[in-house]
Amino acid sequence: METKTPKSAETRARIQNVAVELFARNGYRGTTMRSIAAASGLSLGNAYYYFPSKEALVRDLARGLVDEQVRAARPRLRSGNNLRDNIQVVFDAALDALAPFHECGTVLLRAAIGNDEASDVSRAKEFALWRQAVAASLPQPPAAIRGDLPELLWLVQRGLVIFWAYDGSPDAERSRRLAANAASLMARLAVLSRLPVVRHIVDDVIGVVRNVESDRPKMGS
Amino acid sequence: METKTPKSAETRARIQNVAVELFARNGYRGTTMRSIAAASGLSLGNAYYYFPSKEALVRDLARGLVDEQVRAARPRLRSGNNLRDNIQVVFDAALDALAPFHECGTVLLRAAIGNDEASDVSRAKEFALWRQAVAASLPQPPAAIRGDLPELLWLVQRGLVIFWAYDGSPDAERSRRLAANAASLMARLAVLSRLPVVRHIVDDVIGVVRNVESDRPKMGS
DNA sequence: ACAGGTTTTTAAACTTGTTCAAAACCGGAT
DNA sequence: ATCCGGTTTTGAACAAGTTTAAAAACCTGT
CATH class of the missing domain: 1.10.10.60 (Homeodomain-like)
Structure with missing residues (x-):
């Protein structure tokens, strides 16, 4: 086809x-x-x-954005940055790639959030990027959270994108600021997750998200 | 005018x-x-x-939703529920009020997130509702967080509404599930905030949000 | 009652996303 | 060369949001 x-x-x-x-x-x-x-x-x-529609057209264009984000971010993850910087790199790459499409905000969101096959592919690519961002950071985040951190960061990125979509500030500077602050916050959180209490909370958050997000009807009849 | x-x-x-x-x-x-x-x-x-436009029309209608939410929620907050139940009450009231407008999702979001005078009023009403929800719960959440909890819950509600807007599940049941889970989570979090670490994290989150959210150009040229 | 202005109402156009039936095109089989 | 089935292209039409010029209705002070 x-x-x-x-x-x-x-x-x-x-x-x-x-x-x-x-x-x-x-x-x-x-x-x-x-x-x-x-x-x-x-x-x-x-x-x-x-x-088939204007929306479908921009949706197809949006597919390419993930690749652009990955292309821009990956080389800057090589060195042994600390976690905060790596998070920032990925965030910035996302916002840079999105920038020209600010006016299509909500259309992009429907594309990004939608749960068809194509967005599964995008999700997978972003996931891989976040895994690399975590893997490339020095010092390594606590082992206890290392496995879940990519998912958590991916989730925060989704929040950032949603914020961006509705961000009317010039040049989306509020989104930039949010990205910087969120990067610091998440890095600190990663360290703190050594403590069982914090770890439990993170677990709960992930649990909530999984529970809610997971019942997408997978392929089949 | x-x-x-x-x-x-x-x-x-x-x-x-x-x-x-x-x-x-x-x-x-x-x-x-x-x-x-x-x-x-x-x-x-x-x-x-x-x-002036179809969007403006539904935006004006949306204004009334906050009042409906308050009307529905307030009587059920009277008794000395525990925090979790009170949170759930307010969440449910929000989702109930929104239900008929599911198809206008993104339009409503622009209205809710927009930062004009009218949405300031709505924000204030919701804030008051959350303050009452916290004040009416027994046992009272730790004093350390009591002041910020309404703001935090308001924020979570905003997240819930965004999720709802893009939730395609029948009867928005995924949103309902998210609401229930988030209510539990936030109640537990409130208790844990007695611990300084947790408290610090919460402070950071609130700081990020304030920093990003606060520079809306207030009235005046 | 009436002139002058303001508010409300109307009817007709305009824009833009979307659909559709018919035409034009193209490569291979007869 | 001709016909054929599939692909591509066109032009016209439709639907719904939005704008606009002008008419109608309304008000108000004289």
Whole structure:
């Protein structure tokens, strides 16, 4: 169902390129399907032949953002940063990748939160990134929490993205500030999780999240 | 700028009543401005004379939800429940009030998160409710956290509402589950906050939130 | 009662996302 | 060359949010 024809794939790609350009320049509302079609040298209906809706179009574009985040973050995780810095790196990479799409905030959220196959893939990629961020930090966080930390950080990132989506401050500076503060906080929390009380609380939080998040109907009939 | 004429106010109210009816019956997408106007016995343009947009209309309706939540919750807080139960009461009241508007999720969020004068009022009402929920619980939470607990709970509620907005499960049962779990968790956390470590973490979280949330440009040029 | 202004109402347009039936195109089998 | 089935493209239409110019209704002071 992917590429019927080489030309078809090329046209599809052209639409996406034009779209990302126009979205970045004129925002989500400011970019009309008609303008995308026109700038791609196609008729309106033709764009709809390739993408069933405007939302689907940006959703497809959003898929690429995760890869961009990973590309930007991974090289900066190599060295033995401390945990706080590594968290910050990943946060920054996320906000950088999202920046051009600020106006599509809620559409992106539906894409990110949605539970179809494609977002499972994205989730997996982000998870891997967080695992690496934790693994690459010196000193290593306490063993007790090392396993759950990536999940926890991934969760905090999701919160950050939601905040960003509704953040109206210029250049999303409030989101930047939140990212910096949250990075410090989480690093400190990781250290403290050596204490059983703290550890229990973290466990509870993770438990709540798992319980609520987990009953997504997996593939099958 | 509020009510130019008694009749004007009456018409405005009629639109709102009809709208809440139609939204509840046919959902957000299923309710058109034209249908609202028609059911109100007005012309389309006339509805727009009273409300600058469909979003603004539901935003205004959303304002009333806070009052409904308070009305529903307050009587059930009277007795000396324990903290967990009181938290649950307020959560449930929120989800009950929101229920008919599930389809307007993101629109409501923009309204709730937006930082204009009107949402300041709503915030204040919710805050008062949470203060009462804490004050009415037996045993009282540790003095150290009693002051900040309402703010913290308010924050968790906001998270719950965001989750609800994107919750596609039937009858928002996942949100209900989250509410129950979060209520337990927060109650336990309150008790634990007697311990200095926990208290410090809570302080940090509140600090982050305050720092990020507080620089809303208040009135004045 | 009436002129002058303000508020309310209307009808018609405009915009933009989306759909659809018909046409144009293309590569292979006859 | 011609027909065929599938793919791509088009142009027109529709639906619903939004805007607007002008008419109608209303008020108020004379």
